[in-house]
Amino acid sequence: MSRALHKLTAQTAKAAAPGKYSDGGGLWLHKRPDGGAQWVLRVSIHGRRREMGLGAFPDISLKGARESAEKWRALVREGLDPIKERDRQRRDSARKLHLLNDVALDAFESRKAELKGDGKAGRWFTPLELHVLPKLGKVPVGDIDQKDIRDTLSPIWHTKADTARKAMNRLAICLRHAAALGLDVDLQATEKARALLGKQRHKATNIPALPWKDVPDFYQSLDGGSVTELALRLLILTAVRSYPLRHIHESQIEDGIWTIPAEAMKGRVGATTDFRVPLSSEALAVIQEARKFARDGFLFSGVRRGVISDMTMSKFMERRGMDERPHGFRSSFRDWTAEATKTPREVAEMCLGHVSGSKVERAYRRTDFMEQRKVLMARWSSFASSPRDGVVSQFSGAAAR
Template identity: 35%
Template structure:
C-alpha cells in the first residue's frame, strides 16, 4: 500500500518545481506549466467523482504554501459535510452577479434608458424636427412623472398619469408620447432592465382603459381645395418675406416642407432647372430629381444674392425655421397645413389633367407599392414630370377657374 503523502512540499520545492503536477498530500497539488506559471489545486472525491478546484496562483505574488494548506483544509471540511466546493463557488458567483445586476437595474432610470435609445437611433432619424420632438415631449410630459424612476418600476398607473391629462385635448401628441414610452420600455426590456408586459402597449391594454379616438393616419393633412390655390398664391405675392417665397416654392414643387427648408444651393442646377434632393433627405431614402418651373427658378434667382448655403435662409442664419411657413399660413388665416398642398396638387392632377397616375405619384416622390411594377420601372419619368410641373405652375398663376383644365391634347402626349 503506497505511503500517504502529508506536507510533502517545502517553500523551496514550490519555487524550484519543474513543469508538472506535484502532490503535497491530503488533496493539495501544485501545478506548474511549461511557461513557469504555477497554481494551487485541491482535488476531492464526492459522490464517487473526483474533481479539482483551483485555489489561486502560487509562488511569488501568489498564495503561499501555508495559506494553500489552510484553504485545502477548509475545503476538506466542506466535502466531509457533503458540500461540493465547485457548486458552492458557482452559486456564490451567480448570487453576486445577480446582486450586481439588481443594483444596476435599481440605479437605471427611465431617463437613462431614453437617453441611450435616442443616442443609438437619432442618426437614422433624417428629420431634425423628429429628433427634437422626441426630446421635447419627453422633457415636457414624461420626465416630470417617471424620468427619475427606476425603469423596472414603471407601471400602468404611471403611464396613465402622463397620458390622461392630454388624451382628449392633445390627442395626437398624447398618441405619440404613448408610442415613445412604449419604445423606451421595450428597449429597457431588451437590455435586461425590466421584465414582463409593457405597460404602455395599446392593443389589449391601454385600449381597454383610455377612450378610443379616430386615428390620424399619415398624409391626412387638412388641405386647401385646389380651386383656391391660385388665389392663395396671389396673396403670397403681396408678402415680402422668405417664408412666403419658401411656401410658394413648396407649392410649385409639390415637395415636403422639410425637403424645402433643408435644401441647399449645392442641390440646384439653375441652368438646367433641376433640384436634386439627395437620398439622405428623402423619406424613401432615394434621390429625387425635381423639375423646376420658370416661376420656381425665378424665386431661387431672387434669393441667390442673399449668399446663404440654404435656398431659404432664416433670419438668424442657417436654414429657415420649420415653423415659419405654418405660422405664415395662420397669420393669413388659412385653415390648412403646408403638407396639404401636396393633396391639392394630387387632386388637381387627377381631376383636371390627362397625366398618367404614375407621373403624378413620382412628382410627389411616392414609393410604388406594387413590387413587380417597382422592379420594372427603372426611370423617373422626368420629362413627363417637367411638363406636369410646368402646367401646375401655370395653373397656380391663373385665376383658378380658367386654368383648371389642361388642354385635352396633352392627354395623348403624356398618358
C-alpha cells in the same frame, strides 16, 4: 447547530492573530497582518475548488457570514456554481438600476441617423421629455408597468390625443431598446396601458388644404417679393414638404433638378436615397429671385440666423385669415392630379416622395419617373401660376405680406 460546524465565536474571531481560521463547512476567516480581515467560503463544484469572498470582517459579523455561507452552500447542493450565480444576480440587479431617462436618451441617440437633421429639432424626443420623463424618468425601466404608463398619460390621453399617441409609441420604442440592451422589461406594457386608457375620444384631423381650384388666386396674391412669399410660391410649385423647402441650398440645384438629401426626406425608402425634384421654368424664376436673399447658400434665410421657420409661412397665411396651412398644398396638388389629369398613381405619388407599391414591387422598380414628372410638374406650375380670367380673387387686398 453542531459545535463541530460552528467552531468560532464572535470573541475569538475578534481576538484572533493574523492567520486563517476555520468555522467549519468551508467557511474561513482570513486575518491579515495589516489588521484587515475577510470571510471566505471554500466549496467544490463539478470537481473544481472555488473560493468565494463573503465580505470584510467585522463589517460582516460571524452570524452574517454563517447565514451567507449556508445560502451559497445550498446552491452548491443544487449543482450551481455560487460565484457564477452571484455574478448573475449582480448583473440582474445592475440591469434594474437602468433608469428610463438613460434608456430614452440612448434610444434617441441610436435613432438620430433615421431622423431629419439628426433629430435636432427635438420632435422625436419632445413627447417623452414633456409628458413621460418628468414622472417616470427616474424609475428603473424594469419596474415600469402598464399602471405607471396609464397614470402618466391619462391627463393628456383625450385632450392631447396625438401627442399622447406619440409619447406612447416612443415609450414602446424605449422598452424595446431596453430589451435589446439585455434589460428585463415588459414589452407588452404599452399595449396593456392602451387597454387601460381606452379608445381616444379625440379624432385626428387632416391639415387644412386650399382647394386646388383656388391655388392660382392665392399664388397670384404672393406678389410682395418677400422671403416668405417666395418660399410659399416654391412650396406650391414643387409640392415638397416644408423642411426640405426651407433648407434648400444652392448646391442642391443643378440642370433644372433640385436634389433633396435623403436625411431631409420623410417616408422615403432607404435612408441613403436622395430625392430629385424637377424644377419648372416658373420654379427656376422663383429661385433666381430668392438668390438675392440667400445667406451661406441657403435661399430662404431667417432674419437673424439659420433659415425661416415652419411657423413663418403658417403665420403669413394665418394673418390673411386663412385656416389652410402650407403643408396642405401637397394635398391641393394631389387632388389636382386626380381630378384634372390622367396621371398614373405611382407617378403622382412619386411627385410627393411617397412610397408606392409592395416591397417586392419597389425592389424591381428602380425608376423615379423623372421624365413623366417633369411634364406633370410643368403643367401644375402653369396652372398654379396663371391668373384666372374674369375671376375676382378672394385674396385680393390681402393683409400684411
